[in-house]
Amino acid sequence: MPKLVDHQERREAIAHALWRVVDQHGWSRATLREVAREAGVSLGQLQHYFASRSAMLTFAMEFAADRTADRVERGLAALEDPPHPRDVLRVVLGEMLPLHPDARASSRMSAAYVLEALHDPALRERAGLGLRDGRATVERLVREAIARGQIAPDRDPDVETDLLLALTGFTPLLALGVVEPDAALAAVDQHLYRLFASA
Amino acid sequence: MPKLVDHQERREAIAHALWRVVDQHGWSRATLREVAREAGVSLGQLQHYFASRSAMLTFAMEFAADRTADRVERGLAALEDPPHPRDVLRVVLGEMLPLHPDARASSRMSAAYVLEALHDPALRERAGLGLRDGRATVERLVREAIARGQIAPDRDPDVETDLLLALTGFTPLLALGVVEPDAALAAVDQHLYRLFASA
Numbered sequence: 001m002p003k004l005v006d007h008q009e010r011r012e013a014i015a016h017a018l019w020r021v022v023d024q025h026g027w028s029r030a031t032l033r034e035v036a037r038e039a040g041v042s043l044g045q046l047q048h049y050f051a052s053r054s055a056m057l058t059f060a061m062e063f064a065a066d067r068t069a070d071r072v073e074r075g076l077a078a079l080e081d082p083p084h085p086r087d088v089l090r091v092v093l094g095e096m097l098p099l100h101p102d103a104r105a106s107s108r109m110s111a112a113y114v115l116e117a118l119h120d121p122a123l124r125e126r127a128g129l130g131l132r133d134g135r136a137t138v139e140r141l142v143r144e145a146i147a148r149g150q151i152a153p154d155r156d157p158d159v160e161t162d163l164l165l166a167l168t169g170f171t172p173l174l175a176l177g178v179v180e181p182d183a184a185l186a187a188v189d190q191h192l193y194r195l196f197a198s199a
Numbered sequence: 200m201p202k203l204v205d206h207q208e209r210r211e212a213i214a215h216a217l218w219r220v221v222d223q224h225g226w227s228r229a230t231l232r233e234v235a236r237e238a239g240v241s242l243g244q245l246q247h248y249f250a251s252r253s254a255m256l257t258f259a260m261e262f263a264a265d266r267t268a269d270r271v272e273r274g275l276a277a278l279e280d281p282p283h284p285r286d287v288l289r290v291v292l293g294e295m296l297p298l299h300p301d302a303r304a305s306s307r308m309s310a311a312y313v314l315e316a317l318h319d320p321a322l323r324e325r326a327g328l329g330l331r332d333g334r335a336t337v338e339r340l341v342r343e344a345i346a347r348g349q350i351a352p353d354r355d356p357d358v359e360t361d362l363l364l365a366l367t368g369f370t371p372l373l374a375l376g377v378v379e380p381d382a383a384l385a386a387v388d389q390h391l392y393r394l395f396a397s398a
Contacts, residue, residue: 023318024318025318026314026315026317026318026319027226027227027314027315028226028227028229028315030227108314108317111310111313111314111371112314114310114371114374114375115225115226115307115310115311115314116225116226116227117375118225118307118374118375119222119223119224119225120225124375127375128375128376128377131371131372131375131377132377135372135377135378156389158382159382159385159386159389162369162372162378162382162383162386163386163389163390165368165372165378166365166366166367166368166369166372166383166386167365167368168365168368168371169364169365169366169367169368169369169370170361170365170368171368172310172313172330172367173330173334173361173364173365175313175317176313176316176317176323176326176327176330177327178327178330178331178334179334179361179364183357183358183361184361184365186358187358187361187362187365190355190358190362191362194393
């Protein structure tokens with residue numbers, strides 16, 4: 001009797017192959033054909049899992065987002081209970097920056113996805129949803145911290161949320177070695193320190 | 200007698216064709232062949248100007264950077280003389296964000312270039328140099344403002360420079376409509392206000 005194929009596992013193996021292609025040859029080489037070759041499956045088999053390049057990219061992006069969420073989860077589990085919102089934000093922002101190999105893969109994937117999304121309405125919709133979810137999470141943390149007197153009450157939660165999200169602007173600076181990981185983390189810490197010192 | 204071709208003009212026309220291809224079909228479609236078609240020249244003619252895709256991308260990127268520098272120049276010329284460093288930084292950061300069509304084209308070009316640079320050592324070198332130049336300009340402004348007592352003397356110029364550069368993190372948020380232009384500008388203003396209010 002033939003072994004049942006675990007579809008999720010197969011999809012994840014394909015996502016990994018896509019990451020390797022992007023990592024080694026760049027986004028523009030990430031065609032269905034090239035990814036099938038890297039994953040060691042036929043183009044037909046790959047198309048059984050992903051009908052289009054855009055479906056493959058979306059899965060790979062969401063898989064990357066899930067892995068980032070898992071890393072954040074593990075980081076949060078290591079904090080004291082209940083955690084200080086400043087520490088929560090440090091874990092969230094830290095895992096969004098390309099500071100270690102897994103985060104680098106996710107971050108590169110995400111930058112490529114945003115670029116692709118700019119001229120693909122379906123991807124744009126999904127990418128926008130993901131970012132809006134992330135923004136909502138950060139905004140909730142900021143509003144709770146203001147309500148608890150951990151951030152000054154005259155801080156505008158929308159502005160503070162946007163400034164926190166903008167810290168992901170370290171991504172290209174880190175990727176090209178213009179800013180070192182220690183310096184980026186020190187700057188993020190300084191920003192968080194001032195935000196919470198305002199109370 | 201045949202008209203002499205203005206080489207710089209021809210190169211710029213090709214750069215514009217590349218931007219249109221990237222804008223309409225995305226970075227991965229920006230091959231020499233596709234750009235030649237869009238520019239209305241033969242592949243051979245295009246290769247006369249650019250020997251490789253990477254040479255074409257580099258020229259288009261530097262052309263975009265020059266246009267950004269021109270816009271910054273015009274913005275600075277409109278400031279009072281001598282300009283306040285806060286206003287200089289607002290002009291520089293404002294022109295780096297995708298807030299109007301020309302800045303959107305440059306910003307998209309630059310994001311794509313960074314991605315391409317990650318696995319192309321020659322592009323990486325150039326992209327890194329460009330970003331380091333930009334960083335040095337911002338750092339000089341910050342150090343001067345500290346020396347003149349416009350920013351508090353206990354602010355670390357390296358950290359402040361990095362935090363200012365990280366504000367370009369609004370780029371993907373603006374591009375995908377997660378943050379509106381007014382909100383991004385308000386957040387940049389708030390950051391600059393606090394930096395200079397520290398003195």
